[in-house]
Amino acid sequence: MESTQKKSSDSRVHRSDRIKQIFALVSMVGFGGSAIFGMVSLFGSGLSSQHQQKTATAAVSQESLLVAQERGYETVLQREPQNPTALEGLANVRLQMNNQVGAIEPLEKLVKLNPDRADYKVLLGQAKGKK
Numbered sequence: 248m249e250s251t252q253k254k255s256s257d258s259r260v261h262r263s264d265r266i267k268q269i270f271a272l273v274s275m276v277g278f279g280g281s282a283i284f285g286m287v288s289l290f291g292s293g294l295s296s297q298h299q300q301k302t303a304t305a306a307v308s309q310e311s312l313l314v315a316q317e318r319g320y321e322t323v324l325q326r327e328p329q330n331p332t333a334l335e336g337l338a339n340v341r342l343q344m345n346n347q348v349g350a351i352e353p354l355e356k357l358v359k360l361n362p363d364r365a366d367y368k369v370l371l372g373q374a375k376g377k378k
Contacts, residue, residue: 329356341353357371
């Protein structure tokens with residue numbers, strides 16, 4: 248009789264432990280879900296504010312942005328005169344500003360550094376007025 252009571256007591260303890268484990272699992276899943284939902288909401292509002300910033304930036308004149316980019320590339324080229332990324336960026340910015348004469352120098356350096364790049368040669372020819 249005593250062993251039956253002990254088995255019954257053990258069974259209740261095991262069932263109680265199992266219920267606690269299930270409750271803990273459900274709690275963790277709920278917490279994780281709410282944390283993920285909060286993070287998604289946070290990133291969503293961050294993306295929304297980035298969109299608003301981009302809209303505000305678009306209001307700034309395109310010309311002033313190009314001038315700032317040109318200065319940045321020139322600064323890099325003062326330290327690294329043969330930096331291909333800065334040379335290409337400077338040439339592109341100057342071409343966007345319709346400054347073909349200013350684009351010739353960085354394009355000539357790019358052609359000299361990369362003689363196999365036909366696109367640089369084409370851009371150089373266009374900047375010099377050839378087609």
